[in-house]
Amino acid sequence: MAHTLKVNGATHSVDIDDDTPLLWALRDNLGLTGTKFGCGVAQCGACTVYVDGKPMRSCVTPVSTLEGREVTTIEAISGREADAVQKAWTAGDVPQCGYCQSGQVMSAVALLKEIKKPTDRDIDLAMNGNICRCATYARIRSAIHDAARTLEG
Amino acid sequence: MTAHDINLSRRSLLAGAGALVIGVNLPRGAKAQSGAAQAFRPVGGAAAFAPNAFVRVAADDSITVLVKHIEFGQGPFTGLATLVAEEMDADWSQMRAEHSPADVKLYANLAFGVQGTGGSTAIANSWEQMRKAGATARAMLVQAAADAWKVPAAEITIEKGVMKHASGKQSGFGAFAEAASKLQAPADAPLKQAANYRLIGKEGVVKRLDSADKSRGKAQFAIDISAPNMLTVVVARPPRFGGKVGSFDASAALKVKGVVDVKEIGSGIAVFATGMWPAIKGREALKVTWDESAAEKRGSRELIAEYRALSRTPGKSAGKHGDAEAVLAKAEKVIEAEYVFPFLAHAPMEPLDGYLEWNAQGALARFGSQFQTTEHQTIATILGLPPEKVQLETMLAGGSFGRRAQVSQHLAAELAMCAKAIGPNRPVKLVWTREDDLAGGYYRPLFLHRMRGAVKDGKITAWSNSIVGQSFFLGTPFEAMTVKDGIDAVMVEGAAELPYEIADFACEVHVPKVGVPTLWWRSVGHTHTAYAVEAFVDELLQAAGQDPVAGRLAMMGKEPRLAGVLKAVAELAQWKGPDAGNGRMRGVAAVESFGSFVAQIAEVSLEGGEPKVHKVWCAVDCGVAVNPDIVRAQMEGGIGFGLGHALYGEITLDAGRPVQANFDTYRSLRIHEMPAVEVTIVTSTEKPTGVGEPGVPPIGPAVANALARLGQMRPRQLPMVGGTV
Ligand code: FES
Numbered sequence A: 001m002a003h004t005l006k007v008n009g010a011t012h013s014v015d016i017d018d019d020t021p022l023l024w025a026l027r028d029n030l031g032l033t034g035t036k037f038g039c040g041v042a043q044c045g046a047c048t049v050y051v052d053g054k055p056m057r058s059c060v061t062p063v064s065t066l067e068g069r070e071v072t073t074i075e076a077i078s079g080r081e082a083d084a085v086q087k088a089w090t091a092g093d094v095p096q097c098g099y100c101q102s103g104q105v106m107s108a109v110a111l112l113k114e115i116k117k118p119t120d121r122d123i124d125l126a127m128n129g130n131i132c133r134c135a136t137y138a139r140i141r142s143a144i145h146d147a148a149r150t151l152e153g
Numbered sequence B: 001m002t003a004h005d006i007n008l009s010r011r012s013l014l015a016g017a018g019a020l021v022i023g024v025n026l027p028r029g030a031k032a033q034s035g036a037a038q039a040f041r042p043v044g045g046a047a048a049f050a051p052n053a054f055v056r057v058a059a060d061d062s063i064t065v066l067v068k069h070i071e072f073g074q075g076p077f078t079g080l081a082t083l084v085a086e087e088m089d090a091d092w093s094q095m096r097a098e099h100s101p102a103d104v105k106l107y108a109n110l111a112f113g114v115q116g117t118g119g120s121t122a123i124a125n126s127w128e129q130m131r132k133a134g135a136t137a138r139a140m141l142v143q144a145a146a147d148a149w150k151v152p153a154a155e156i157t158i159e160k161g162v163m164k165h166a167s168g169k170q171s172g173f174g175a176f177a178e179a180a181s182k183l184q185a186p187a188d189a190p191l192k193q194a195a196n197y198r199l200i201g202k203e204g205v206v207k208r209l210d211s212a213d214k215s216r217g218k219a220q221f222a223i224d225i226s227a228p229n230m231l232t233v234v235v236a237r238p239p240r241f242g243g244k245v246g247s248f249d250a251s252a253a254l255k256v257k258g259v260v261d262v263k264e265i266g267s268g269i270a271v272f273a274t275g276m277w278p279a280i281k282g283r284e285a286l287k288v289t290w291d292e293s294a295a296e297k298r299g300s301r302e303l304i305a306e307y308r309a310l311s312r313t314p315g316k317s318a319g320k321h322g323d324a325e326a327v328l329a330k331a332e333k334v335i336e337a338e339y340v341f342p343f344l345a346h347a348p349m350e351p352l353d354g355y356l357e358w359n360a361q362g363a364l365a366r367f368g369s370q371f372q373t374t375e376h377q378t379i380a381t382i383l384g385l386p387p388e389k390v391q392l393e394t395m396l397a398g399g400s401f402g403r404r405a406q407v408s409q410h411l412a413a414e415l416a417m418c419a420k421a422i423g424p425n426r427p428v429k430l431v432w433t434r435e436d437d438l439a440g441g442y443y444r445p446l447f448l449h450r451m452r453g454a455v456k457d458g459k460i461t462a463w464s465n466s467i468v469g470q471s472f473f474l475g476t477p478f479e480a481m482t483v484k485d486g487i488d489a490v491m492v493e494g495a496a497e498l499p500y501e502i503a504d505f506a507c508e509v510h511v512p513k514v515g516v517p518t519l520w521w522r523s524v525g526h527t528h529t530a531y532a533v534e535a536f537v538d539e540l541l542q543a544a545g546q547d548p549v550a551g552r553l554a555m556m557g558k559e560p561r562l563a564g565v566l567k568a569v570a571e572l573a574q575w576k577g578p579d580a581g582n583g584r585m586r587g588v589a590a591v592e593s594f595g596s597f598v599a600q601i602a603e604v605s606l607e608g609g610e611p612k613v614h615k616v617w618c619a620v621d622c623g624v625a626v627n628p629d630i631v632r633a634q635m636e637g638g639i640g641f642g643l644g645h646a647l648y649g650e651i652t653l654d655a656g657r658p659v660q661a662n663f664d665t666y667r668s669l670r671i672h673e674m675p676a677v678e679v680t681i682v683t684s685t686e687k688p689t690g691v692g693e694p695g696v697p698p699i700g701p702a703v704a705n706a707l708a709r710l711g712q713m714r715p716r717q718l719p720m721v722g723g724t725v
């Protein structure tokens, strides 16, 4: 059936089954491929998007639950935290294959919006749902600390 | 077995796979230009100057390097661009990189003879070739400027991409790109002296070319491809290896909204749909009866029992000097250890996938191709098209760890079979789910090592190792080339010869026939041999009352580079023995693989009965470290990858069926389990060797050796935590 999805500020109508995960609606129907598929069962975080500003695993979020809610994807994140995180990611050469990094960045930006100066423990808690098979974790951790420092001003 | 032999065996392997050219010179001249230039799709404006197959200079001063190696994280885009930029004295900001097209004549891996990536060879085989490509481009641009300025070429210098003459004339490359393209390429443009390097080996001057896009969700992977009219395909494959389709009923699947067609192909039943979700739902609605008459039905438990029994019988000799059996028979005390290594999946973050469009005129395949030459041929053969009508575009891939380096070509074949089944002018995108990936075989084979050793007067006097496991070459067309006298060199690399001087030594191997498809996995044989050797040597040294570092060094007289990294890591960690003095213990391991030398020290404690790895110190000698920060990144990533699998990774077969379905059961290392890592790179003037794999082998045994000092046994069966067999 037709579903109205509000994504990155624009409203779209897509004719797909109710149980279609947001992930596939974004990728296959809206052409927003920055959000990645890694597991399909909320285990890896590659598909992380914001729903009403909160990080969610889009692979297990059916489109039928999104009526009237706002979805933000990696393509549209902006603001101080997003800038700081993406700059730190580039400066620290965090990515290797890069496939998990959309999800990592989404989780990291959400963390810094919540906690200005995260401890290592805060980082563990916020980021341990995001798998990186290339194991770029050490750089992810330092980049988050670096981003927090630039946000301090 | 030295790294050199390995390269040779791989070269003959791939050359035998239908490849054509061995020994490729740097292509120059008009012919080479047209081939590559045709396929080249400009990124930031048309290239005005294409001096060879690798370098494109555009009017806007950008320099694009065509990279023959697939970029899936190990950094060849950046590494090969560094070599070109160095010789051109380019400014790093003007460098770009993209994959070269598939063309064995221009882009063969010089270690293989065909186009392909693997064995940590990207930098090693490109070292001369890419510097020459850069030097040639430089010479032609300088000549073009010299002609225009009417000054001798020798008087022109280049700094950060700006050509300068004492007369005050100066210019970027772009302005002379067109003029340079009309000149004859010089036969042997001189290479820079190492003392004049500004980029190679320098800290902080080179950043990865792909970080920005990858941090913004902009990098394009095969899974991101879409095209008008394209269908997404998932395939139902047999639940046991060696099974095939008996019969199937697609009626319910065809009723799923978005499912367009269902076809039987060689590997199973392909469901074609308008998107991934309908394809998955359609597959769930299929009713398939599998014919499992020829399927492998043994489970891991049965295989281990069989391997154990085999390990106690004489095998084929893979290495021998002295008479280990005689010494062991007379020894006062024989120390024994059996190590069992499970099947492991590579589980690259982006599962296998690929795109293909075709019709009678030709085909375009786009995917993370790691063996372009053979995959190109496979696709052409299945589609019944002449190879020159099939284009293969290599995409960035979300990791491989060996999974995309397919001896069997099964992904390329399945992609072509899907495209053929649905017919021409209907582009397809084949996607494997994570469940497909983990149940799909091509695992690191299950291995068992039975070790026996003796010590006397503080010395290791005898060493015997009996290895049992599958060879992923036996039973393939490559068998004759990689298996000599029943010994598959990559099964025993690192174990058939030790870096330690031990008077009486024997290594034997058994290769049982098992119907589980297996494949190389990041660091290949060293994934198990390094653990068996480095844990056992540590155990023997402990029994002999020797320090793990000093004891190893005392036996490493003929291995100066391996000894060098061991000393370097001991210094970095301020090694004073295994006791870290804070309730934690330290374990050490040192391994040569792929011509690179890596030693690691892991500091470990037990938390809730599980190993917690706090810190890893790592020393690496990979010859000239072209990009020191990428070397560090590969050591960090290799340590995390190796550690995650040593701690948690296993694919268990239950009556032939893989048990672990997704990351909930195939436990992957997560951020809170990643140790702090400190890397030191040993300065070297040797030719560069690879770093993609060599960071992996030492970490497992280093942790095991620390656990031994924490009062645990060195884990005899991996994974260390939560094993299910
Ligand atoms: S794809 Fe959604 S968490 Fe893995």
Ligand code: FES
Residues within 6 Å of the ligand: A095, A096, A097, A098, A099, A100, A101, A131, A132, A133, A134, A135, A136, B073, B349, B398, B399
């Ligand atoms: S960078 Fe490859 S999976 Fe994270």
